[in-house]
Every structure is written in structure tokens, then in C-alpha cells.
Amino acid sequence: MPTHGFRLNNRAVSVESWDANQPLLYVLRGALGLHGPKFGCGLGQCGACTVLVDGQATRSCTTPVSRAAGRAVTTLEGLGTPERPSRVQAAFVAEQAAQCGYCTSGMIMVTTALLARTPKPTLDQVKQGLAGNLCRCGTHTRILRAALRAAQM
Amino acid sequence: MNPDSSAIRIPHSALSRRHLLKAGGALVVGFVFDAALPRTLTAQSRGATTDPSKPLDPAIVDSFLAIHADGSATVYSGKVDIGTGMRIAVAQMVAEEIGLPVARISVIDGDTGLCPDQGGTGGSNGLTRGGMEIRRAAATARRALLTMGADRLQRPAADLTIEDGQVRPLAGGAGVSIVSLVGDRQLSVNVDPNVTLVAPAKHTVIGKPLPRPDVVDKCTARHVYVQDFRLPGMLHGRVIRPPAVGATLESIEAASLFGIPDVRIVRIENFLGVVAKDEWAAVRAAAVLKATWTDAQTLSGHAELARHVREGAIDRDQDIVNTGDTADALRGAVKTLSATYFWPNQSHAPLGPSCAVADVRDDGATVWSSSQGTHGLRANLAKVFGLEPSKVRVVFLEGSGSYGTSGYDHAAADAVLLSKTVGQPVRVQWSRQDELRWDPKGPQQLLDLRAGLDASGRIVAWDTQMWLPTTRPGARAFLAADAAGIAQEHGMSSGLLSQNGDPPYETERVRVVAHWLKETPLVPSNLRAPGKIANVFAVESFTDEIAAAAGVDPVAFRLKRLSDARAVEVVTRTAQAFGWKERPSPNSAAKQGTLLAGRGVAYMRYKQAENYVAMAMDVTVDPASGRIAVTRVVCAHDCGLIVNPDALKNQIEGCIVQTISRTLHEEVKFDRSRVISDDFASYPILRFPEAPAVEVILIDRPDQPLMGAGEAATAPVAAAIGNAVFDATGVRLRTVPFTPDRVKGAIASASKGSSAGDAAG
Ligand code: FES
Ligand code: FES
Numbered sequence: 073m074p075t076h077g078f079r080l081n082n083r084a085v086s087v088e089s090w091d092a093n094q095p096l097l098y099v100l101r102g103a104l105g106l107h108g109p110k111f112g113c114g115l116g117q118c119g120a121c122t123v124l125v126d127g128q129a130t131r132s133c134t135t136p137v138s139r140a141a142g143r144a145v146t147t148l149e150g151l152g153t154p155e156r157p158s159r160v161q162a163a164f165v166a167e168q169a170a171q172c173g174y175c176t177s178g179m180i181m182v183t184t185a186l187l188a189r190t191p192k193p194t195l196d197q198v199k200q201g202l203a204g205n206l207c208r209c210g211t212h213t214r215i216l217r218a219a220l221r222a223a224q225m
Numbered sequence: 226m227n228p229d230s231s232a233i234r235i236p237h238s239a240l241s242r243r244h245l246l247k248a249g250g251a252l253v254v255g256f257v258f259d260a261a262l263p264r265t266l267t268a269q270s271r272g273a274t275t276d277p278s279k280p281l282d283p284a285i286v287d288s289f290l291a292i293h294a295d296g297s298a299t300v301y302s303g304k305v306d307i308g309t310g311m312r313i314a315v316a317q318m319v320a321e322e323i324g325l326p327v328a329r330i331s332v333i334d335g336d337t338g339l340c341p342d343q344g345g346t347g348g349s350n351g352l353t354r355g356g357m358e359i360r361r362a363a364a365t366a367r368r369a370l371l372t373m374g375a376d377r378l379q380r381p382a383a384d385l386t387i388e389d390g391q392v393r394p395l396a397g398g399a400g401v402s403i404v405s406l407v408g409d410r411q412l413s414v415n416v417d418p419n420v421t422l423v424a425p426a427k428h429t430v431i432g433k434p435l436p437r438p439d440v441v442d443k444c445t446a447r448h449v450y451v452q453d454f455r456l457p458g459m460l461h462g463r464v465i466r467p468p469a470v471g472a473t474l475e476s477i478e479a480a481s482l483f484g485i486p487d488v489r490i491v492r493i494e495n496f497l498g499v500v501a502k503d504e505w506a507a508v509r510a511a512a513v514l515k516a517t518w519t520d521a522q523t524l525s526g527h528a529e530l531a532r533h534v535r536e537g538a539i540d541r542d543q544d545i546v547n548t549g550d551t552a553d554a555l556r557g558a559v560k561t562l563s564a565t566y567f568w569p570n571q572s573h574a575p576l577g578p579s580c581a582v583a584d585v586r587d588d589g590a591t592v593w594s595s596s597q598g599t600h601g602l603r604a605n606l607a608k609v610f611g612l613e614p615s616k617v618r619v620v621f622l623e624g625s626g627s628y629g630t631s632g633y634d635h636a637a638a639d640a641v642l643l644s645k646t647v648g649q650p651v652r653v654q655w656s657r658q659d660e661l662r663w664d665p666k667g668p669q670q671l672l673d674l675r676a677g678l679d680a681s682g683r684i685v686a687w688d689t690q691m692w693l694p695t696t697r698p699g700a701r702a703f704l705a706a707d708a709a710g711i712a713q714e715h716g717m718s719s720g721l722l723s724q725n726g727d728p729p730y731e732t733e734r735v736r737v738v739a740h741w742l743k744e745t746p747l748v749p750s751n752l753r754a755p756g757k758i759a760n761v762f763a764v765e766s767f768t769d770e771i772a773a774a775a776g777v778d779p780v781a782f783r784l785k786r787l788s789d790a791r792a793v794e795v796v797t798r799t800a801q802a803f804g805w806k807e808r809p810s811p812n813s814a815a816k817q818g819t820l821l822a823g824r825g826v827a828y829m830r831y832k833q834a835e836n837y838v839a840m841a842m843d844v845t846v847d848p849a850s851g852r853i854a855v856t857r858v859v860c861a862h863d864c865g866l867i868v869n870p871d872a873l874k875n876q877i878e879g880c881i882v883q884t885i886s887r888t889l890h891e892e893v894k895f896d897r898s899r900v901i902s903d904d905f906a907s908y909p910i911l912r913f914p915e916a917p918a919v920e921v922i923l924i925d926r927p928d929q930p931l932m933g934a935g936e937a938a939t940a941p942v943a944a945a946i947g948n949a950v951f952d953a954t955g956v957r958l959r960t961v962p963f964t965p966d967r968v969k970g971a972i973a974s975a976s977k978g979s980s981a982g983d984a985a986g
Contacts, residue, residue, distance in 0.1 A: 089505075090485075090503070090506070091505060095505070098503075098504050098505040101453075102503065102504050102505070106446070107447075107448075107449065107450070110450075110452065110576075110577055111578070111654065112578075112625075113657040114508075114656065114657060115657060115904055115905070117905040117906060118576060120577065148444075148445065148446040151445075154442065154445050157444065157445060161444045161445060165436070165440055165441045165444050168436055168437060168871055168872075168875060169440075170308070170440050170444065171626055171875060171876070172307065172575075172623070172625050172626030173439070173440065173444075173448065174308075174577045174625035174626065175576050176443050176444055177446060180444060199913045199914045200913075200914060203914050204912075206576060208625070208626055208628075208883070209308060209576075209626045209883065210883035210886070211875070211878070211882075212911075212913060212916035213878050213882065215913075
């Protein structure tokens with residue numbers, strides 16, 4: 073079986089896949105045992121599966137594993153821990169910006185990429201930045217507050 | 226690689242009750258304990274491995290509460306937390322009674338092997354019923370601890386209190402730790418249903434906006450959702466459902482799976498599934514497996530739904546409210562109005578599609594599910610799949626928010642049938658399309674309203690006729706069992722649909738009649754604020770119509786007809802915070818550039834007996850595109866005693882934003898054969914650019930009973946939007962969703978001089 077090597081949360085990994093078109097999401101959640109990226113649609117419509125690939129917010133459900141080869145992949149696990157959260161994670165906790173939290177990983181990953189590009193976004197820029205991410209619980213107001221708070225941290 | 230695919234056809238008899246009843250063994254079965262599993266999961270399983278004698282009888286304190294030798298406590302809740310903050314609120318209520326810090330109290334919810342059966346979680350009953358039962362158990366424990374402490378300290382119990390894990394004299398002095406009184410032993414006392422609770426004036430934990438412990442776990446990927454749960458030796462399953470509702474399976478071609486590794490096909494009559502070691506292999510196999518199905522055309526199509534409902538066969542008619550002859554009063558009225566309102570089928574549309582893991586063995590079965598009714602699910606799974614109920618355990622693991630009875634129970638049945646058939650643990654993950662096609666739907670609702678006013682503007686008559694799916698006794702049928710030809714009940718229920726069809730305002734004669742429909746095209750189920758969401762939409766929009774016809778400001782019109790002080794307060798506080806200026810609607814002159822601007826208000830008392838909620842909104846309407854934007858929402862909310870104001874606000878904000886989505890965008894579309902709105906493009910939900918500013922005003926009433934708040938604030942949303950659109954445009958929207966096309970059409974027909982508004986049904 074072909075193997076695909078990439079960096080995952082700052083360590084080198086190499087995974088076998090019987091199908092080079094296997095979406096990165098299934099490799100991350102399967103062989104690599106991660107829980108951060110979530111399956112929401114598999115169609116690129118919801119953002120729940122978002123990871124960073126070389127710092128870019130990327131939908132892992134529509135990214136073939138072969139395309140991750142040689143790149144640096146970061147998931148929610150790679151940002152921080154409950155004891156040492158990243159500033160975006162800390163801001164989401166401070167704002168209690170989750171209900172079911174199924175969308176949260178994708179929100180935090182997109183916000184992290186957004187703040188790297190636009191360190192002091194306006195509310196409107198955050199709304200546009202998160203336009204591709206769905207939240208069914210209606211936690212939008214808190215997520216927006218969390219993103220703006222992270223920008224101040 | 227050669228596919229290990231074998232078409233196995235299981236005769237129905239293999240699943241017989243006799244076969245499965247041979248099973249013996251312990252209550253706790255198939256539970257693999259992995260020390261490496263994250264914290265949330267080990268907490269979930271702890272009691273099972275350490276204390277198999279754990280009582281489950283809700284009459285006994287120990288069923289709900291265990292105080293451990295290390296000074297921590299575990300609460301066992303039959304009701305579940307589906308992202309609502311129920312767990313922290315219950316921990317706060319228990320902490321208040323037994324004097325342990327909240328951080329030392331963990332809550333295990335919905336595990337049928339550990340938690341008493343407190344009924345399903347729904348109708349916002351998590352705290353009102355479930356939480357209060359637990360609080361009474363904790364208060365009974367408090368009394369027992371005080372009595373034991375009195376004994377030990379040789380002082381009257383009345384002179385003692387409990388704080389920080391100590392029973393102490395109120396006057397100060399040495400105490401005794403509650404651990405030394407009970408640690409790890411059972412209290413063995415019955416819950417006193419009339420036990421005295423810690424008085425509101427003495428609350429130190431209730432009322433605090435404590436953060437939810439699950440949020441930090443969710444923000445750092447430590448939280449284990451049912452979608453994340455894995456067992457050693459587990460296979461990934463997918464179920465292939467027919468392309469048309471009611472179609473039967475004619476044939477399959479196993480060879481179509483060539484090239485996909487380690488996949489097996491499971492076929493039981495019309496139940497078709499695949500299992501594979503690798504999840505992606507299961508996904509691919511389900512996608513490419515060639516199957517031939519018959520055609521079926523049993524549905525009405527969504528475009529015909531309102532007519533279909535109006536002409537549908539009636540199970541029975543029921544007077545919901547009848548305070549006098551409205552027909553007579555309408556004849557005598559100086560002014561009469563009538564209107565028809567319609568709410569479409571909607572999907573729960575959880576962000577993560579339904580998922581479950583089942584491990585069915587000869588000696589019993591364990592199922593991991595985020596069902597909102599794990600005890601009911603357990604009973605139903607046992608009955609349908611011929612398992613001994615005492616040997617089935619359903620372990621609740623939180624999933625993506627579900628907002629009612631979504632597909633989770635069906636996914637559990639899928640997993641049980643597959644696991645039973647292949648003899649290995651199986652995880653079933655529905656696809657996005659599975660979810661939107663096959664989750665039971667929030668029902669469509671059709672309402673005809675009439676009202677009459679006398680010369681002084683008094684409402685002398687109000688008549689509501691509503692068409693609703695009937696209730697049939699029995700459990701809801703599992704899709705998997707129907708497909709596999711397994712006999713089962715076909716109960717039908719979708720919640721308390723007929724409430725809030727009467728106006729909360731002073732009205733001389735009111736009649737509300739429910740026409741219960743025998744069947745509806747799509748299987749109905751509870752979806753957040755079932756029934757109330759459409760009834761309040763109709764009643765509060767129609768109230769606005771009456772106010773406009775009378776030329777009276779909508780807030781003033783309502784206040785004049787409300788006498789309950791709590792109702793008056795939510796309306797008044799909303800209007801104040803909103804900056805409401807008194808004037809009648811519409812006010813079509815208000816413009817923001819090319820946009821029309823309006824404001825709307827709505828009020829209701831949930832189920833006419835619970836929460837008081839009022840809200841006002843600013844909207845803009847783009848007459849060119851028909852697009853509505855809700856820009857600002859102000860909501861005053863009174864649900865009695867508040868346990869955790871921040872978790873409560875989170876729920877209320879969620880209710881409001883989710884219902885804006887339901888109102889503006891959501892309608893299940895179907896043709897004669899199938900649901901066709903099966904992804905987030907064809908079933909769109911609200912996106913961030915549309916998110917309004919939301920201001921929530923909490924009115925705390927510590928001396929009043931608490932009321933659940935998981936859904937009440939959804940109910941006034943649609944009317945508030947519709948009323949604001951009327952204010953902006955003079956056009957009345959009576960059919961949800963308020964899509965741009967519908968709005969444009971309504972504006973166009975109004976400007977042509979026909980009666981303003983869209984016609985429903
Ligand atoms: S799961 Fe990838 S966008 Fe929805
Ligand atoms: S918090 Fe549930 S989907 Fe966003």
C-alpha cells in the first residue's frame with residue numbers, strides 16, 4: 073500500500089492508505105486516532121473537518137491524503153491543551169462559545185488561520201472569515217465574541 | 226487486492242427472540258476498558274467497573290448520588306446533556322444541597338447501567354423534572370448527613386450546616402467531614418419528595434454563572450463524542466437505504482465492490498449494509514455497491530403539502546380550548562379578520578450526522594448512543610431485536626446537538642442489527658444525505674385563524690383551527706427493523722403540538738380545535754418547541770394583524786390585554802431595552818439606502834404555563850432581492866429560578882439564532898418518492914454573515930420554581946421577524962420559510978393591489 077508522509081502537530085507521521093484519494097479526514101480520525109477534525113458533511117459545505125495545512129485552513133473531508141504529503145498538518149489537538157490552550161482556544165473557553173461543540177474545532181481552526189492573516193479583524197471580517205463554517209446550535213454570537221477576544225489577547 | 230466481500234443473506238429466523246435469549250452473563254457486557262481513553266470516557270465507565278451493585282431505583286437516594294471516600298461525588302442523571310449545560314446546572318443544584326464544591330461533583334448522564342430511568346430528555350424537562358428529582362435526592366442526603374453529623378458531634382441537627390464537605394455547627398467550631406460519615410458507603414435512604422430544599426436566600430452556588438467543564442474539553446479535542454468512540458475489533462458500518470421511500474431491494478452485485486479491502490455486505494430482506502475494518506472502505510463500498518431497487522411513489526411532494534394536509538384523513542377532532550361560542554361572537558363583531566398560516570417540515574439537521582456503536586454478543590449487548598432517551602431506546606432495542614432487556618445497556622455519549630428526536634435512535638438500531646449479524650462491534654456513521662433524508666421530521670403545521678373585534682377594539686372572538694399529525698401509542702419504528710422485515714410497533718408522536726394555539730391576551734371567547742391527521746407524508750417527530758413554534762408564529766403574527774387593523778402600536782396593543790405581572794414585565798423590559806417608540810405598523814417609509822427597515826415584537830408564555838418570553842427585532846428587507854436580514858434581537862426571558870445564568874443565556878441565544886435559520890431558510894423538500902433537500906446546499910441553514918446582535922435580559926425569580934429553557938425562546942422568533950417585515954413593507958408573511966423568492970412574490974402581489982401577504986395552503 074502506498075504510504076504518505078507529512079508532519080502532524082509537529083511530529084513526523086507516515087500513513088498507509090489503500091486509496092490515494094482517501095480524504096485526509098478519515099486518515100486523521102482513523103489511523104492517526106485524532107478527535108479534533110469532525111465529520112459534518114463530507115461535501116465541503118460545513119467546515120467541521122477544518123485543519124491547517126501549512127497554516128491554511130483546509131477542509132480535510134475534501135482533501136485527498138496524497139495532497140498532505142510533505143506538508144505540515146495541524147489539528148485542534150496541535151494548538152493546545154486544557155492546561156496550555158492557544159489564545160484562540162482560551163478565548164473560546166472564556167466566552168463559553170460552545171453548546172454541543174461539534175462545530176467548535178472547525179471554528180477554532182478557521183479563527184486561528186484568520187488571525188494569522190488579519191491580526192485585528194473587524195466584526196464583519198470575522199463574519200466573512202467564518203462564512204464557510206456552520207453551527208447548528210446557534211452559538212454564532214459567542215463564537216464571534218470569542219474570535220474578537222482572541223484578537224485582543 | 227481481492228475484496229473479502231461475501232453477499233450473506235441472513236434468514237429472518239436467525240434474529241429470533243429464542244436465539245438471542247440464550248444469552249446469559251452480566252449486566253455489564255462487552256465493555257472494553259482502555260486506560261488510554263480520555264477522561265470524559267473513563268468517567269462515563271467508572272461506576273460500572275467499581276460498583277456493579279449500583280442501585281437504579283429512583284425512589285432511593287443512592288441511585289442518584291454517590292459520595293466517595295476521596296471527598297468527590299458522582300451524580301447519576303437519567304436525563305442527558307446534549308450541549309445544553311444540564312450537567313453543570315445539576316452539579317450546582319447538588320452542590321447547593323450537600324455542601325461539596327462543584328468541581329468535586331461529576332455527572333454521569335443517560336447510562337442505563339448506572340443512571341435511574343427518569344424518562345426521555347425533551348420539552349425542556351432536563352432540569353424541571355430530572356434535575357429537581359436529583360435535587361430532592363441531594364436534599365434528602367443533606368438531611369441524612371446532618372442527622373449523622375448531629376450524632377457524631379452530639380449537637381442538635383438544627384444547629385448544624387454543611388459547607389466545604391464538612392458538617393459544622395452554625396455557631397462555628399469543629400465539624401466532621403461528610404466523607405467520614407458516608408464515604409463510599411450507601412446512604413440507604415428513600416428520596417423524600419417533600420424534603421425541604423436550601424432556601425433561595427441561602428443559595429451560594431445556584432445562580433452563579435459557572436463555566437461548563439465540557440467546554441474546555443470541547444475546545445481542546447478532549448471531549449469524546451459518540452462519533453469519536455472506538456472499540457478494539459470494531460468494524461465501520463454503513464447502511465444503504467432505498468432511493469425511494471418504501472422501495473424494495475431486488476438485487477445486488479457484490480462484484481461492484483472489487484478493489485475495496487476487507488468489506489462485507491449484509492443483506493436482510495430490504496436492509497442493506499456494508500461493514501469494513503477501514504472507515505473509508507465502508508464509505509466507498511456504500512457509495513459504489515450496485516443495488517437495484519423497485520420504484521415507489523408514496524409521497525405528496527412538498528409543493529402540495531399544505532393542500533394535502535387540509536384534505537387529509539382525520540383521526541379525530543379535539544377541542545383544545547373552548548370558552549364560548551366563537552361563531553356567534555364572530556357574527557356579531559364589528560370587524561373580523563381571518564388568515565391561514567403554514568409551517569413546513571423541517572429537519573433536525575445536526576451538524577454531525579447520527580452515529581452509534583453497538584457490541585452485540587451472545588450474552589448481551591452494549592450500545593453507545595447520543596439518544597435523548599437512552600432508557601426508552603434500550604427497551605425498544607431489546608424488544609425489536611429480541612434481546613433480554615436486562616442484558617442490554619445503552620451508554621450515553623454526547624453527540625452533535627440533536628434538538629429533539631433526530632436520527633440517533635435509528636443509527637443505534639442500524640449498529641445493533643449489523644453487530645448482531647456480523648458478530649463484531651460495529652460503528653454506524655450516517656452520511657449527511659442519510660441524515661437529511663431519513664431523520665424523522667419536525668411536522669408541518671397548518672392553521673386557520675379568525676378573530677372579531679367590537680366597536681371599542683376588544684377581541685370578542687378568537688378561533689384557531691389547526692391540522693396536526695396524530696399521536697399513535699407505541700414505540701417509534703426503527704428504519705432498520707422495517708427494512709429487515711422485523712415486526713415492531715409503529716407508534717407516532719411529535720411532542721405536545723397543540724399548545725399555544727390560543728392568544729395569551731384578554732379575549733372574550735376562544736376556541737382552538739385540533740384536527741389530528743391520521744398520516745403525514747414524512748414521519749414526524751419532536752423538533753425543538755414542537756407545535757409551539759408554528760402555533761406561536763401564527764398567533765403572534767395574527768395578533769399583529771389585529772393590532773395593525775386597529776391602528777394600534779403592537780407593544781401597546783399587547784400590554785393593554787395582558788394582566789399577568791410577569792408577562793407585562795418581559796414585554797416592558799424588552800421594549801425598553803430595544804428603544805421601542807410607540808406607533809402603529811406598518812411604517813413603510815423607513816429606509817436604509819435601498820433597504821426597507823422595520824421592527825417587530827412577539828410575546829408568549831410557553832405552553833401557557835411556563836416561561837415568559839418577549840422579543841423585539843430589527844430587520845431590513847431588500848425589495849429587489851427579497852432578502853431579509855435580522856440585524857438586532859432583544860429578548861427578555863423569565864424562567865423562574867435561574868441556576869446558571871451563563872449556560873441559560875447560551876441556550877436562549879441558541880434558540881433565537883437557530884429559529885432565525887428555521888424561519889428564513891428551512892423547508893424539507895420532497896417529491897413523490899424521496900426527500901430531495903439532502904445536503905447543506907439544498908437544506909441551507911443560517912451562516913455567520915447573517916448572525917444578528919443578540920441581547921438577552923434574564924429576569925431571575927429565586928422564589929419561583931425553575932422552568933426549563935431549552936426551547937421556549939424559539940417560539941416567538943418567527944412572528945417577531947414576520948411582524949418586523951410587515952412593519953418594513955406592509956406585507957404579511959404567513960408561510961415559513963421567508964425565502965427571498967417568497968418575499969419578492971409577496972411584495973410584488975401587494976403592489977399589484979391584491980390583498981397584502983402570501984397565501985398559505
Ligand atoms: S465535513 Fe468537511 S466541510 Fe463538512
Ligand atoms: S455548538 Fe453545536 S454545532 Fe456549533
